[in-house]
Amino acid sequence: MNYNWNWSVLWEPEYLGWLLSGLGWTVSVALCAWGIAMVVGALVGVGRTLPNRLVSTLCTAYVELFRNVPLLVQMFIWYFAVPEMLPEDAGRWMKREMPQPEFVTAVVALGLYTASRVAEQVRAGIEAVPTGLKSAATAQGMGVAQVYRYVLLPISFRLIVPPMTSEFLTVFKNSSLALTIGLLELTAQSQQIAEYTFQSFEAYTAATVIYVLIALCATIVMTVVERYTRIPGYVGKGN
Amino acid sequence: MDFKFARRLLAIAAVTTGLGPAALWAQDLTGTLAKINDSGEIVIGHRESSVPFSYLNDQQQPEGYSIDLCMKVVEEVEKTLGKEIEVRYVPVNPKTRIALMANGTIDLECGSTTNNLTRQQQVEYLPVTFVTGTKILTRKDSGITSVADLDGKAIALAQGTTNERAVMAAVDALGLDVKILPVRDHAEGMLSLETDRVDAYSTDHILLHGLIAKSKTPDEFAVVGDFLSFDPYALMVRRDDSAFELVGKTALANVFRSGEIDQIYAKWFDPLGVPADPLLKAAFQLGALPE
Amino acid sequence: MGDFDFGVILNNLPFLWQGLQLSLWLTFLAVLGGIALGTLLALARLSGIKPLAFLAAAYVNLIRSVPLILVIFWFYFLVPLAVGQPIGGFYSALIAFVMFEAAYYSEIMRAGIQSVRTGQVHAGQATGLGYWQVQRYIVLPQAFRNMIPILVTQGIILFQDTSLVFVVSLRDLMTASSIVARTEGRLVEMYLFAALVYFVICFAGSLFVRRLQTRMTT
Numbered sequence: 001m002n003y004n005w006n007w008s009v010l011w012e013p014e015y016l017g018w019l020l021s022g023l024g025w026t027v028s029v030a031l032c033a034w035g036i037a038m039v040v041g042a043l044v045g046v047g048r049t050l051p052n053r054l055v056s057t058l059c060t061a062y063v064e065l066f067r068n069v070p071l072l073v074q075m076f077i078w079y080f081a082v083p084e085m086l087p088e089d090a091g092r093w094m095k096r097e098m099p100q101p102e103f104v105t106a107v108v109a110l111g112l113y114t115a116s117r118v119a120e121q122v123r124a125g126i127e128a129v130p131t132g133l134k135s136a137a138t139a140q141g142m143g144v145a146q147v148y149r150y151v152l153l154p155i156s157f158r159l160i161v162p163p164m165t166s167e168f169l170t171v172f173k174n175s176s177l178a179l180t181i182g183l184l185e186l187t188a189q190s191q192q193i194a195e196y197t198f199q200s201f202e203a204y205t206a207a208t209v210i211y212v213l214i215a216l217c218a219t220i221v222m223t224v225v226e227r228y229t230r231i232p233g234y235v236g237k238g239n
Numbered sequence: 240m241d242f243k244f245a246r247r248l249l250a251i252a253a254v255t256t257g258l259g260p261a262a263l264w265a266q267d268l269t270g271t272l273a274k275i276n277d278s279g280e281i282v283i284g285h286r287e288s289s290v291p292f293s294y295l296n297d298q299q300q301p302e303g304y305s306i307d308l309c310m311k312v313v314e315e316v317e318k319t320l321g322k323e324i325e326v327r328y329v330p331v332n333p334k335t336r337i338a339l340m341a342n343g344t345i346d347l348e349c350g351s352t353t354n355n356l357t358r359q360q361q362v363e364y365l366p367v368t369f370v371t372g373t374k375i376l377t378r379k380d381s382g383i384t385s386v387a388d389l390d391g392k393a394i395a396l397a398q399g400t401t402n403e404r405a406v407m408a409a410v411d412a413l414g415l416d417v418k419i420l421p422v423r424d425h426a427e428g429m430l431s432l433e434t435d436r437v438d439a440y441s442t443d444h445i446l447l448h449g450l451i452a453k454s455k456t457p458d459e460f461a462v463v464g465d466f467l468s469f470d471p472y473a474l475m476v477r478r479d480d481s482a483f484e485l486v487g488k489t490a491l492a493n494v495f496r497s498g499e500i501d502q503i504y505a506k507w508f509d510p511l512g513v514p515a516d517p518l519l520k521a522a523f524q525l526g527a528l529p530e
Numbered sequence: 531m532g533d534f535d536f537g538v539i540l541n542n543l544p545f546l547w548q549g550l551q552l553s554l555w556l557t558f559l560a561v562l563g564g565i566a567l568g569t570l571l572a573l574a575r576l577s578g579i580k581p582l583a584f585l586a587a588a589y590v591n592l593i594r595s596v597p598l599i600l601v602i603f604w605f606y607f608l609v610p611l612a613v614g615q616p617i618g619g620f621y622s623a624l625i626a627f628v629m630f631e632a633a634y635y636s637e638i639m640r641a642g643i644q645s646v647r648t649g650q651v652h653a654g655q656a657t658g659l660g661y662w663q664v665q666r667y668i669v670l671p672q673a674f675r676n677m678i679p680i681l682v683t684q685g686i687i688l689f690q691d692t693s694l695v696f697v698v699s700l701r702d703l704m705t706a707s708s709i710v711a712r713t714e715g716r717l718v719e720m721y722l723f724a725a726l727v728y729f730v731i732c733f734a735g736s737l738f739v740r741r742l743q744t745r746m747t748t
Contacts, residue, residue: 060668068732069725070690077508080717095436176597187600195399301544330699342610426712
């Protein structure tokens with residue numbers, strides 16, 4: 001089978017514009033979802049280690065629920081099912097009045113899903129802090145909140161930076177699932193270019209190269225963060 | 240789960256080593272016919288929600304007007320090869336159909352595909368089997384009667400369709416502010432309309448009638464506006480394969496000439512209340528080439 | 531949308547079951563293929579042969595920075611074009627999953643191989659075993675055993691990933707649920723049902739992993 005190579009289609013303003021707009025959506029979805037994942041993930045992860053049975057059970061349930069259902073199914077539930085389960089006004093608001101419904105849905109779905117993975121890292125980080133430190137802090141007369149505030153969290157948050165790097169990369173890759181609910185992010189745009197120009201090789205190559213560049217940038221950022229947050233001379237139990 | 244791939248490999252191996260019964264005259268066949276002869280099966284690309292052309296029935300089996308016509312082509316292929324062949328169905332959607340035909344995954348596409356020149360750079364078509372064009376489906380109470388009324392509204396469009404481009408062009412020409420929701424296929428488009436996610440959905444008018452007929456509340460919807468495009472439908476085959484194309488043309492010419500087309504047409508379109516228009520009848524006559 | 535309608539699930543149970551079978555088959559074959567190819571990649575990276583190690587590392591890092599959906603698009607549309615021979619949706623998807631997951635399995639196997647102490651390798655070589663014999667009889671059996679929980683965990687992730695064949699209309703559990711949801715207009719029931727099935731299987735899998743881990747550490 002012969003194939004007509006034509007790399008110049010990628011530089012045509014129309015298609016280049018699509019790629020850039022796709023890149024914009026990919027980055028926006030990934031960063032917003034990452035924000036949600038950090039906040040929710042930190043809360044849930046800490047919650048799992050708390051002495052309160054109710055809180056830790058709820059947080060464990062959250063992690064198991066969100067981790068054991070495929071992201072695509074979650075995305076569809078948020079997008080297709082949730083508005084139908086809500087009272088009619090709220091459902092209609094989600095579908096019509098909410099600004100950028102596909103974007104917001106994708107961010108929420110991806111954010112809450114990633115949060116369950118972040119929570120696991122946070123919990124592992126807290127459990128990696130030697131128990132002696134915790135006992136010592138308690139012996140000093142610190143309450144639970146103080147132990148977390150001054151001992152467990154400062155150490156564990158610095159310990160988990162390396163494993164978080166791969167989660168950070170994953171969030172960019174997983175943002176591609178937003179195309180299933182109609183958000184024209186990078187992968188969707190490359191497919192659309194493939195379909196308009198029939199230059200599939202070129203279109204997919206462009207998307208692949210951009211994703212590799214994103215991964216490189218993200219890795220560099222995280223390496224810098226790692227360098228600043230590393231605890232000199234400290235080797236945690238879990239590492 | 241089937242493992243026809245392995246069987247096909249065996250068949251190819253048998254033919255190439257001269258052990259297969261068909262090996263003696265297989266060398267006369269080329270392209271798709273040779274492939275069908277070797278594998279003993281023809282792969283048909285079908286749609287999941289192009290009512291009444293090609294869609295899944297209650298048993299999740301493909302059926303429709305285009306599928307019936309394709310079965311005529313399959314019969315003609317069997318006659319040409321002098322043996323029975325199996326039919327294997329592969330679901331396609333507007334985004335995948337051309338790529339899957341071009342890369343050889345499917346041999347014959349039986350859906351609701353517009354024959355246009357851009358696509359002919361990639362694929363080939365059999366004679367026209369239906370004539371339609373882009374219109375708009377909306378709720379009766381939406382107040383939308385034409386493209387111009389879409390200003391400030393939301394419309395769903397299936398990615399990869401001619402209708403998507405027609406509506407976008409019309410919207411651009413009128414300078415309207417329309418929110419466009421890209422959807423995968425007609426079912427998803429209809430779903431967006433039914434669940435009030437959009438105010439309108441646009442595709443070929445005949446498909447819109449099909450969607451209304453399949454809907455649980457057909458009285459709530461209406462097809463409005465002028466034709467925004469001219470969409471002659473045809474069955475799709477691979478490019479540069481005139482031998483297979485000829486078999487397809489022969490099958491359709493026989494159906495057109497014998498008048499069998501009228502029964503097939505009536506079977507699928509009478510329930511929708513859509514009679515064949517003069518243009519389509521003319522297309523049938525032109526396709527009815529003599530032997 | 532009215533009340534919950536369980537009937538729609540019951541009526542379409544055979545169709546959904548076919549979808550689940552496809553998901554499970556795809557997972558099973560992709561895990562086998564992924565581990566096999568992943569092990570070869572890991573061996574290449576640790577082989578000490580510079581070009582080989584570099585190529586393997588480049589492949590793993592490339593695949594790990596690209597979304598699975600894009601990899602599926604690549605293989606689904608372009609492999610038949612490049613090979614000049616159609617191989618069908620299932621096999622295209624299978625190849626995409628094997629090639630994708632191999633990158634992840636290779637990282638797991640690399641850690642597993644490195645967990646085998648070098649002293650054992652030297653001991654093997656000293657008794658006159660060749661490279662492949664050392665790998666076959668000493669390193670890989672231990673590497674596999676050490677890594678079983680992580681390999682199973684990755685298998686669970688792969689099972690979840692198979693839902694992405696939705697983007698190419700291959701009829702797995704996710705696609706089957708979606709078809710029923712759309713044709714019957716029962717979005718809530720079908721997507722929650724799909725979620726439940728995936729959850730039960732994956733949760734059972736992760737409980738199994740936990741049991742494996744406790745048995746291995748005690």
